[in-house]
Amino acid sequence: MFSKELYSKFRYLLSKNRNFNEICSELGLSDNEVMLLINSLKDNSIYIKLFGDVFEKRPSIDETTYHISLNKEHIRLALLGDTHLCSKNDTIDLLTDTYYTIEEKNTDLVLHCGDFFDGLYPNIEDYYKCLRVSSYEGQLEYGTIYYPSYSNKTLVVSGNHDDYWYQLLHKEILSDLSKKREDIIYLGPNRRRIAINGLTIDLLHGDILQNGKKNFTIGMYIRNIDEEKRPVIIHHGHTHYGSYNNIYGVRCYRTAAIMHASPYILSKGYKNPMSFYFVDIDFDDNGKVKKIKHRKECVYK
Ligand SMILES: [Mn+2]
Known part of the structure; x- marks a missing residue:
């Protein structure tokens, strides 16, 4: 795909300690082509x-609240995550079934909660072998075409896998995706506070704490x-295991x-039960939360 001359020029620039952007411009290639x-x-x-310890670089978190007002006494949310699109283990079929149920239940x-894409993990040799598509543009296109479309909105924050693209290319792939898919709204990297009427x-x-440390609980x-x-x-997600707990009064x-x-x-012998949650919320006349109930839905293979 690339010529011998291009490879040797690349090796030469690398030996001269050129950075990634300099290499792109000196080779006359886009960042995706160089990747x-x-x-x-x-x-x-x-x-x-080229990228050093990429894990130190993460996009900065949006501390503002994202407000939604729904003029309804009762709303239904569906909570899901870790879809890892473009991994060879992704499942567009089961995800489409999931959205079918979500539509059917008038959500x-x-x-x-992130890890929408599998990204490109730079520090594991042969990571590209686990991927259906390993370029930025390719993953973006895959998500645009194959992520199930939905008549309402899907709100998303990035996970550590989505953020690999930021670490490699300084790009937020979910931001670019939300420009191509009007039913997907990117709320920013890692976490965001949402307010729907009186519900926060x-x-x-779920991989890092507020101070950026990884000892998350x-x-x-x-x-x-x-x-x-x-x-x-x-x-939250990240651990790929579904559970519900009331902790300090927070659901x-x-x-x-x-x-x-x-x-x-x-x-490792781990099980991988796929699931998501429906959460139903009733509001009083002042928009305050009156009642919440939930149901875990299994996704069957
Ligand atoms: Mn994940």
Whole structure:
């Protein structure tokens, strides 16, 4: 796909310690083309040389609240996440079935807690072998075409896998996706507070705490928020295992992945039950939350 001359010019620029952007412009290639060239060399040390410790770089978090007003006494939300599109283990079929159920049950809004895409994990050798598509433009196109369309909106924050693209290319793939798909709204990286009438929800991926540290537990996340500012609901994912707990009076929904188990998960003997939640909320005349109930829905293979 790339000529020998191009490879040697690339190697030369690398040896001269040119950075990624300089290499793109000196080769006259787009960043995606250079990423493809790097992928094709299958040499992990090139990523490290060009991007360093990519895990230190994350897009900055939006601390503002995203307000939605729905003039209704009763609303239904669907909570899901970790769809990992473009992984060879993704499942557009089961995701489409899931959205079919969501439509059928007259759902007002879907919340997606990130890892929408599988991204490109730079520090694992041969990661591209786990992917259906390994370029930025290719993944963006795949998501635009195959993510199920929905008559209402899907609100999404990014997960660590979506953020790999930020670390490699300084691009937020979900921001670009939301420009192509008007039913998908990107609320920003990692987490965002949402307010629907009198209901507050923290939608978060669930891998890092407010201070950016990775020793995430939901209890610690809640304790970091002043008591009077805590949300009514938290929706998070990341661990690919679904559960519900009431912690310090906050209703915490952790959603499972909607993807098939990877060979790694299978080799460890872990189960991979796919599921999502419906949450029904009743409001009083002043828009205050009157009653909440939920149901876990299994996604059957
Ligand atoms: Mn995930």
